[in-house]
Amino acid sequence: MEEIxxxxxxxxxxxTGYIYPNEIELHWGLLVVIYPYLTGLVxxxxxxxxxxxxxxxxxxxxxxxxxxxxALAFLLIAPLPLLAHLGHPEKSFEIFLTPNTTxxxxxxxxxxxxxLMAVLLLEIWFDYRKDMIVWASxxxxxxxxxxxxxxxxxxxxxxxxxxxDKKAAKVLTIIGIPSAFLLHGYVGFIFGSIKANPWWSSxxxxxxxxxxxxxxxxxxxxxxxxxxxxxxxxxxxMTCLNKIAxxxxxxxxxxxxxxxxxxxxxxxxxEESIKILAQLVSGKLFVSLVIIQLLIGMxxxxxxxxxxxxxxxxxxxxxxxxxxxxxxxxVGIFSTRWNVVVGGQLFSxxxxxLTVYKMGFFGLxxxxxxxxxxxxxxxxxxxxxxxxxPFENPAQS
Amino acid sequence: xxxxxxxxxxxVSRRKVIKNxxxxxxxxxxxxxxxxxxxxxxxxxxxxxENYKPAEHHWGMGIDINKCIGxxxxxxxxxxxxxxxxxxxxxxxxxxxxxxxxxxxVAIDSPNGAVDGFKNFPDSDKxxxxxxxxxxxxxxxxxxxxxxxxxxxxxxxxxxGVILVDPGYCIGCRYCIQxxxxxxxxxxxxxxTAEKCTFCYHRxxxxxxxxxxxxxxxxxxxxxxxxxxxxxxxRFRRMNKINVLKPSLNTEPKVYYANFDMEVK
Numbered sequence: 001m002e003e004i005x006x007x008x009x010x011x012x013x014x015x016t017g018y019i020y021p022n023e024i025e026l027h028w029g030l031l032v033v034i035y036p037y038l039t040g041l042v043x044x045x046x047x048x049x050x051x052x053x054x055x056x057x058x059x060x061x062x063x064x065x066x067x068x069x070x071a072l073a074f075l076l077i078a079p080l081p082l083l084a085h086l087g088h089p090e091k092s093f094e095i096f097l098t099p100n101t102t103x104x105x106x107x108x109x110x111x112x113x114x115x116l117m118a119v120l121l122l123e124i125w126f127d128y129r130k131d132m133i134v135w136a137s138x139x140x141x142x143x144x145x146x147x148x149x150x151x152x153x154x155x156x157x158x159x160x161x162x163x164x165d166k167k168a169a170k171v172l173t174i175i176g177i178p179s180a181f182l183l184h185g186y187v188g189f190i191f192g193s194i195k196a197n198p199w200w201s202s203x204x205x206x207x208x209x210x211x212x213x214x215x216x217x218x219x220x221x222x223x224x225x226x227x228x229x230x231x232x233x234x235x236x237x238m239t240c241l242n243k244i245a246x247x248x249x250x251x252x253x254x255x256x257x258x259x260x261x262x263x264x265x266x267x268x269x270x271e272e273s274i275k276i277l278a279q280l281v282s283g284k285l286f287v288s289l290v291i292i293q294l295l296i297g298m299x300x301x302x303x304x305x306x307x308x309x310x311x312x313x314x315x316x317x318x319x320x321x322x323x324x325x326x327x328x329x330x331v332g333i334f335s336t337r338w339n340v341v342v343g344g345q346l347f348s349x350x351x352x353x354l355t356v357y358k359m360g361f362f363g364l365x366x367x368x369x370x371x372x373x374x375x376x377x378x379x380x381x382x383x384x385x386x387x388x389x390p391f392e393n394p395a396q397s
Numbered sequence: 398x399x400x401x402x403x404x405x406x407x408x409v410s411r412r413k414v415i416k417n418x419x420x421x422x423x424x425x426x427x428x429x430x431x432x433x434x435x436x437x438x439x440x441x442x443x444x445x446x447e448n449y450k451p452a453e454h455h456w457g458m459g460i461d462i463n464k465c466i467g468x469x470x471x472x473x474x475x476x477x478x479x480x481x482x483x484x485x486x487x488x489x490x491x492x493x494x495x496x497x498x499x500x501x502x503v504a505i506d507s508p509n510g511a512v513d514g515f516k517n518f519p520d521s522d523k524x525x526x527x528x529x530x531x532x533x534x535x536x537x538x539x540x541x542x543x544x545x546x547x548x549x550x551x552x553x554x555x556x557x558g559v560i561l562v563d564p565g566y567c568i569g570c571r572y573c574i575q576x577x578x579x580x581x582x583x584x585x586x587x588x589x590t591a592e593k594c595t596f597c598y599h600r601x602x603x604x605x606x607x608x609x610x611x612x613x614x615x616x617x618x619x620x621x622x623x624x625x626x627x628x629x630x631x632r633f634r635r636m637n638k639i640n641v642l643k644p645s646l647n648t649e650p651k652v653y654y655a656n657f658d659m660e661v662k
Contacts (some may be wrong), residue, residue, distance in 0.1 A: 001482075004586045008486045018493075018505035020533075020580025024486045027571040027584065087569015087589030094549040094568060105572050106548035195646055196542060196578035349578055350662040352505055 007360065017353025026345045026357050030370045031081040036187045036209065037337045038078040038377070043184035043210070044217010045071040046120070046176055051247065053173040059243035065390030066228070067221045068124050073381035075116055080373050082108070084364050104190045115183045123172040125152075126165045128388055133157055146387070184213040191340060198273035199280070199344040204262050211255040216333035218248045219326035224381070226323050232391065238315050245322045248329070249305045256298055276351040284346050284354060289339045297332010301325035449602040454557040456596055457623040457651035458610075459633035460532050462658070464617035467492055467530035469511035474612030476512060478597060485509040487583045489594040490534040490609050495660055498523040503660050531661050532618060534609070535560060535581040535594035536642060536650030543573035543582065543593075552591065558623070558651060559598055564590040578643050579650075596620070623651065 004025070011024055049067035051057040083089045099106035129151055136147035185206035191197075192205025202208075222244045229236050266274065281289055301324075307313075308321045342357050360366040445451065475481060475490045491510030497503050500523065508515065511530075537560050544552050544560060551566035552573050562573075567590035574582045574591060585592040597607035601620075605611075610620040621630035630653075637655035644650075654661070 001586045005484050005486075008484070012485070018507070021485060021488045021491050021507055021510045022574075022580045022583040025584065027574050085570075087571070087584060088567070091549075091566070091568045094566065098549055098566075100547050100550040102545045103548045103550075103572070105546065105570065108548070190572075194542075194546075194576055196576055345575075349580055350505070352503070352662055 003363070007358065011356055011358060014356045015353060017348070018350060019348035019353040019355050020350055023345075023348050023355060026342070026355065028085070028341055028345060029357065029365050030342075030359055030367065031085040031365055031373075033334070033337045033341045034081040034370055034373055035078065036184075036341070037216070037334050038074050038081070039184055039187050040209065040213030040333065040337070041217050041220050041377075042071045042075045042078060042115075043180040043213040044215065044219075045074070045221050046180045046217070047214050048218050048221050048244070048247070050173045050177050050180075053170050054177065057243065057247075059239050060247075062237050062240045063221050063225050063244065065127065065388075066225060067217075068120070068127065069384045069388065069390055070221055070224060070381060071217075072120050072124060073377045073384055075112075075120060076380055077373060077377045079108075079112060080376070081370070084369055084373070104186065104193055107186060111183055111186050115179050119172060119176040119179045123169055123176060124388070126168040126172065129154060129165050130157060130162055131388075150387075181210055185210050191344065196349055197344050198271065199277060199347070200340065202262060204258060204265075205340075208255070208258045208262060211251060211258055212333050212336050214251045215248065215255050215329060218244060218251060219329040219333075222248065222322060222326045223330070226319065226326075228385070234391075236319065238318070241319065241322060245305055245318075245325075246309070248326070249302065249309070252298065252302050252329070256302065259298075273347075273351050276347045276354070280343065280347050280354060284356070285339055285343050288335050289343070293332050293335040293339055296328055297335055298329075301328045301332070445602040449604075451556040455623045456537070456558055456601065457621070457630055457653065458534065458537075458596070458607075459619040459621075459630050459637075459653045459655065460534075461617050461619075461633075461637065461655040462529050462531055462661075463656040464615045465492065465530040465532055466615055466617075467494055467511060467515045468614060469514040470612040470614060471532055471609035471618060472510045472512045474608040475594070478600075478608035479595070481592070482586055484586075485512075487586065487592070489581075489592070490532060493531045493533060493661075495527070495529055495531060495658065496521075496525050497527040497658075497660055499526055505662070527658065529656075529658060531654075532609075533579065533581070534652055535596075536579055536648065536652045537594075537596060539649035539651060540647060542576040542578065542646075542648060546572045546576040548572065555598075559596045559601075560593070561595055561598060562591050562593060564588055564592075567591050578646050578648065 008024055015024070045067045048060065049064050049071070052061050052064040083092055086092055095106055096109045099109070132147045132151035133155055134157075136144050136151060139147065188206030188209030191200040191209075192202050194200045222241070225244070226236060226241070266277070304321050304325050308318050313321070345355075346357065347354050361368055363369070469492050472488065472491050475488075476483060479489060481487055481489055485508075488510040491507050491512075493505055493507045494511070494515055495503065495505055498521070502523070504519075504521075506515075515530075537558060539558070541552075541554060541560050544554055547553075548570060549566055549568055551564075551568070552560065552562045554560055564585075569584065569589045569591070571584055571591065574584065577593075582591055582593045584590070597605075597609075600607060606620045607618075610618045619630050619633050622628035623630060625631065633655065634653055638657075639653045639655060640657035641650040641653060642661070
């Protein structure tokens with residue numbers, strides 16, 4: 001209690017205009033920024049994987065398994081920031097036991113469980129089944145048993161079974177695309193359906209979330225591919241990289257258009273909230289929205305990728321541009337989440353004043369926990385890469 | 398004989414056996430369920446008082462802005478009555494002061510929710526055109542967004558139209574705080590659960606009025622029945638031009654304001 005008071009008291013001096021007295025405590029902080037960022041990466045990485053299986057984009061095959069494992073690693077951590085931000089994490093199971101059917105948030109558990117159990121784990125299992133059987137037969141001791149267990153003790157390597165694996169993975173990807181849309185579109189809906197908040201309340205919110213998710217997911221897999229491949233002493237497949245960069249570019253164009261539409265629509269309609277939102281954008285959100293999200297995270301990578309493509313730049317330059325662009329995109333999309341979540345709470349619902357967000361370092365909702373949560377998916381990904389190497393793919397060759 | 402037994406066994410289908418079994422087992426529990434109903438009613442009577450039937454009431458509040466003198470007794474009484482944390486970040490009710498200047502500028506303030514009233518009058522060279530006080534409180538909406546979004550159903554509407562929070566169920570996700578357009582909710586710093594005005598439900602079920610209404614020296618606030626003809630609130634709504642906060646959001650507030658200015662947010 002004392003901590004909260006000590007945290008809130010200095011904020012009183014930084015309020016401009018009038019905000020409702022209960023609004024001084026800003027409720028959804030960094031952790032709730034991280035949550036949509038992580039689920040966005042999951043959805044985006046999965047969409048990239050689906051390009052191979054459903055849309056038959058053969059060029060990006062080298063990243064197929066990598067995308068799936070990336071999606072899994074991030075999905076496993078995605079609920080953690082939500083859990084940590086709850087006032088009573090120990091009661092979170094109530095969301096499963098007694099969900100309120102009118103609440104978008106209550107659907108979280110079901111959407112999450114569906115995506116994890118019915119889509120991602122199954123698809124990975126079918127895709128790796130043959131390899132796991134082979135690895136089990138090639139290794140010994142604990143490792144052998146681990147693969148046996150992971151393959152659920154299946155041992156059928158007949159053509160018929162392998163054909164079924166392929167078919168199952170394809171069907172699961174087809175189910176997976178709308179599921180990935182659901183997973184992240186629904187996160188957008190959580191914000192977009194709050195009529196009390198004009199910054200959030202927009203029917204475009206789920207779609208904007210979705211496309212920014214695809215952008216961030218593709219960029220992340222591109223980064224992982226570019227880091228991991230040379231580390232293993234392999235050459236980066238430029239056809240694959242060019243193709244991923246193209247898809248990143250297209251997704252960014254759609255994302256940018258949607259955000260521009262949202263922006264223009266708001267200004268054109270000029271509703272009651274426009275004055276305070278204009279103050280917000282030109283003031284407290286200027287750096288994170290205009291400079292980081294729009295300029296550094298969107299326009300610079302867009303132009304850079306377009307330029308190297310049009311100029312037919314040499315492979316080395318392309319790699320550099322793709323890598324830096326993908327990094328900037330990550331910063332930009334994180335900033336997008338920040339601007340939505342924190343930005344939506346910086347102005348008063350009285351539309352008469354602005355407040356500030358002060359981030360702590362220690363504590364469950366502080367910076368330290370957030371950094372740990374952000375690092376965890378990469379640790380899991382490292383373990384997954386060790387256990388289920390996504391590199392050699394004898395099933396495909 | 399053996400054959401016969403076999404035949405009779407086959408005529409009783411497995412489905413029927415299971416059905417009968419289920420029914421008989423259910424029979425064992427019937428008295429228990431009936432008893433549970435009785436216990437629940439007894440419990441409700443114990444909580445609400447013997448004579449209080451929630452379905453027979455429909456509560457609301459009327460606030461006459463012209464009558465409010467900004468003394469803040471209501472906000473202070475609420476904090477006392479409901480053990481609301483004293484710090485200036487947690488309010489079930491508060492009072493706002495509006496000053497509208499000649500050039501159209503509007504200044505709104507509510508120092509410490511007006512728990513200590515408005516002591517100092519800030520100096521300003523500008524001429525004030527209008528000035529008034531607006532008490533704020535949970536609107537106990539007929540169509541409450543907070544109830545809609547609560548993931549676990551911890552916040553709910555009672556049959557008599559009051560919006561309450563069950564702190565035993567609240568997981569502290571704060572979605573309801575985000576969904577409330579009026580800033581009427583806060584997270585209790587002690588319990589880490591959502592808190593808000595209860596229309597002093599613990600008093601109302603005993604036939605008393607709310608603490609804020611009781612403390613108001615000018616009767617700017619009226620608490621009462623919305624549907625009963627003899628109710629002063631019904632008269633209040635008949636005798637005044639009435640407005641509610643943010644009507645465009647279709648939350649259908651049950652706190653009705655008389656002499657409402659367009660600048661009230």
